[in-house]
Amino acid sequence: MLFNRILTSELLKWKTKLDPKPLLVKGARQVGKTSLIKDFGNKYYEQIAYFNFDRQPDLQQFFELTKDPERIIQNLSLVVGFPILPGETLIFFDEIQECKEALNSLKYFEESNLSHHIIGAGSLLGVTLGNAKSFPVGKVDFLDMYPLTFLEFLDAKDKEMHQYLQSIQSIEPIPDYFFNRILESFRLYTICGGLPEVAKELVESNSLERVEELLFAINRAYEYDFSKHVAEKDIQKIAFIWDSIPSQLSKENKKFLYQTVKKGARAREYEDALTWLIQAGLVYKVNRVNKVGIPFSGYDDLSAFKIYLLDMGLLRQKAQLEARSILNPNGLFSEFKGALVENYILQSLSAQFQIKPRYWTSDGIAEIDFLLQFNNELIPIEVKSEENVRSKSLTFYSKTYNPRVKLRFSMRNLINQEELINIPLFLADRTKFFLNQQLH
Structure with missing residues (x-):
């Protein structure tokens, strides 16, 4: 089973450009990059030429021996066994960060007259680009990929309700029958999260035990990346930060504290480790602003921020919160439920808006969970x-x-009350639509 991903429409926009630049798709491991791009290539091209630099390290030599795109294409055509034709064949370089010369070759492809369509992707591409000194700026396009949204999950779980939510054009209450039916699917999404392999398992087998096994295995795979791709001096520091996140979010004040990572820990000792996790797409960093103004970047308080995990299902598993507690909530669970829901809302907003959310505090008097900059509002x-x-x-x-507009996400129904829009949690993926409607 393949999920219908919203990013397919963005890939189509890229394909239909007059002469598309090479495209780099960034995103953490397990968010579905390879499946998305392969499915896109199979549907919208005559052929797809797939190359994986992690599994086929010998391919690196093709890019080390020559900078000539035409010669590279000739060699790659021999590897796949068919001619790679401009506009008809999608060239897909997977795990491209494993071959720096292939990454740099995108500059020469963009400058050539060959007009090949090239997509590169990689689970640690963000880390590579964040540390690259010679990467050619302006020669490629970028696309960020995130875990499955709830609407993408619902499309597979309950297509009829997915179509209903997509059809909503006005801010007015949802009938109880639809509300409760969608809520059942949302609880399941809260259990599995948006990592496609895990969500697929829950949709197909409905096995909570298997979901837990997969989330645990994925968490271990991320930890393996720490030891495989990180400087030895930072491996343990990254692991300490990674394991501390549930504790950080369980506090009433969710400001990230290095002392929670390890007793006596200081920012300067752990900053590089935290930066690696951010660049790898494994965590979201939400900066605090003490003064409200546009642009956000001019008012960031660099000393205060919150850290969330890339996926709410992974956060639930790392917090050792049993799946059944989601279906049968109790008082013990309620304290951490707020953290899970905040993580989910941040995932949804990050996938919709180019400018990342901040949060706001005022001298201990008040705190706004997230502050969004959109259309100069x-x-x-x-x-x-x-x-x-x-x-x-x-x-x-x-x-x-x-x-002008305030947003509240809760379990209450969709309603607009004196410039405060209450959006049910399961409708967070349509936030941008509601804001456009309200601000115009």
Whole structure:
């Protein structure tokens, strides 16, 4: 089973450009990059020429011996056994970060007259690009890939309800029958998260035990990457940060504290390790702004930030929260539920908006979970895991800054009340649509 990914439409936009630059797809391991690009190539090209530099290290020599794109194409055609034709064959370089010369060759392909369509992807591509000194700026396009959104999951789990949510064109309550039916699927998504292999298992087998096994295995695979791809001095530091994230998020004040990583830990000792996790796409960093203004980058407080995991299902597994507690919630679970839901909302917003969210505090008086910059508006966001939606912080912020639009995500129904839009958690993936509707 293949999930229908929203990014397919972005790939089609790239393909239909007059002369598309090579495209680099960034994203963490296990988010579905290879499946997406292979499916895209099979559907929209005559052929796909697939090369994996991790599994086929001998391919590197083709790029080391020559910088001539035409000669490279001739050699690669012999490898796949058919001619690689401009516009008809999609060239897919998987795990391209394993071959720096192949990455650099994209410059020569872009400057040539061959007009080949090339996509590169890799699980640690972000790390490579973050540390590259000679990568040709302006010679490639980029596309970020994230775990499955809930709507992508729902499309496979309950296509009828997926079509219903996509058809919503106005901010008004959802009938209870549809609301409760969608909520059942959302609880399952909360269990498995958005890593496609795990979500696929839950949709097909409905086995919670198998879901737990897969999430545990993926977590171990990430830890293996630490030891395989990281300088020895940083391996343990990365592991300490990685394992501390559930503890960081379980606090009422979720500000990241290095002392939570290890007693006596200091920022300067762990900054490189944290940067590696961010560049690898394994965590999200949300900076604090103490002053509200545009652009965000001018008001970031670099000393304060929150760290979330790339996927809520992985966070649940790392926190050792049993899947059945999601289906049968109790008081013990409620304290961590807020962290899970915040992680989910951040995933959804990150996939929709180019400018990443921040969060806001005011001298210990109030804290806004997320602050979004969109269409030259600053939009405060409160996240609630249940129907209790009282928020002194949002009230304080509103009196101070008088925003045109405020957002609240909760388990309450879709409604617009005096410039406050309450969006059910399972509709977070349509946030951009609702904001466009409200601001125009």
